[in-house]
Amino acid sequence: MRTIKLGTSTLEVPVIAVGCMRIKSLSKPDAERFVQTALEQGANFFDHADIYGAGTCEEIFADAIQMNDAVREKIILQSKCGIRKGMFDFSKEHILESVDGILKRLRTDYLDVLLLHRPDALVEPEEVAEAFDLLESSGKVRHFGVSNQNPMQIQLLQKYVKQPLVANQLQLSITNSTMITSGMNVNMENAAAVNRDGSVLDFCRLNDITIQPWSPFQYGFFEGVFLGSDKFPELNQKIDEIAAKYEVSSTTIAIAWLLRHPARMQPVTGTMNLERITDCIKASEVHLTRQEWYEIYRSAGNVLP
Template sequence: MKKLELGNSGLQVSEIALGCMRMDQLSTQEANRVIEQSMEAGIDMFDHADIYGAGKSEEIFADAIDMNPSIREKMVIQSKCGIRDGFFDFSKEHIIRSVEGSLQRLKTDYLDILLLHRPDALMEPEEVAEAFNELKQSGKVRHFGVSNHNPMQIELLKKSVEQDLIANQLQLSLMFTPMIDAGLNVNMEHDPSIVRDGGVIDYSRLHDMTIQPWSPFQHGFFEGVFVDNDQFPVLNEKLQEYADKKGVSKSAIAIAWILRHPANMQPIIGSMNPERISQIAKASDVTLSREEWYDLYRVAGNKLP
């Protein structure tokens, strides 16, 4: 598994990370197999959030590996906070309380990365900065970032936050490409030309923020997986063609498509199937040509201007 640097943090991580949202549905033994298989495949970064399984996903993760310092130093753990029941909360009190809860459930003294999960319309950057400073100085969080934020929201945070924001988790897949579409359809009078995210992909490259695509196999907003989906026969035929050509699975090709982008992205895969994780991890060894990348983009239903 190839490595990449998260932002400009100096933190070297696997270029594919495992999202642990569904880990609450596994037994301790099943979770252990998922984690061990991930690490055998070269995945050393694990993405959590305080709301995943109402905290149970973090608990099962820690129990599954019998968390201890020797195991902890082999992995990079990221968690997120800010989503509550019916509202978003970036208050200093909630951020700190959320981190302390995650640390307790994960049975660790620190998070490698903390992300703010979804934008809080009532965010006060000075209050976020106070929380980040306290967490950094106490050693409870080493690096910080955001999730689902646009460039101006990030700039507003940076007005007060002293630490670098090294990552932004955003929805992206071969079948969900608005942040790519807008850059290809500049000044055109049709829907793909609409800039919905403030130019976040170019902003991220300019400011050394790593984009972490979530739901990399979904079409639409949680409408289903497109791989092996009868709704998309032409796309799956093309995925199979490249899978056969490269000697990997169709899912690996879908991830290789994301990895080919020069923004140096880190896809978050959410599979809890050890065999599928191993298959997907092989995407790190696949390089798509420019022609192959655009071929898949067009077959996914996108038109070039």
């Protein structure tokens, strides 16, 4: 599979990250098949979070991949922390405790990447910096990043955190593309999208922070999947038309649309279906034309200024 550098690091990662949020829904044999199917196709970057399945998803994954030292050398593990019941918590104590729990559940000595999951209004960046220093010096975490953060929040952290923040996981899909739309509606009186994220797309590009789009098939927050939905007839017609041209599935084209953006993104899949994960991985081989990218964008109801 095609690879990219993750942020400013030297870590070479596949352009598709395999999200494990739903692995709890699989039986043990199915989980094993899912993980092996991904690995066989070069998708060895696995995304986790300590809240997925209340931590059980990490345990299920470790069982499914039959974690040992030899296996660990062949995969890249990313997990997230900072969400607790009814609150967010970026305190030093919670970050350190969370990572220890993650490592225990994944049966590994280290994470390749740790992300702070959602912005904590009470964040004290000096504490985050202390936690990151301890995690790096102990070898428990090799690279650090954030999730769902805007430029000012990242800059505030980076003022104190000496490690480069290499990734920002953000919600982005063809139908949830306000970070793209707002950038094309500069100084427009009736802009199709208000800039609510501080131009995070351009900020990440300027600072070599890899954007990891989550829920690449969702519309709304978690309202449903746009592929095959009667709410998006024009979009599905266009995607199907382009999929036929490339002799791939609509799933492949939806991911290829994200990969076509020059920000060099790394979409995070969420499917547990063997056929769909294979179709997602195939997107790394499809390069849409500029015209096709815009046709898909407009067919989702986006209006050019």
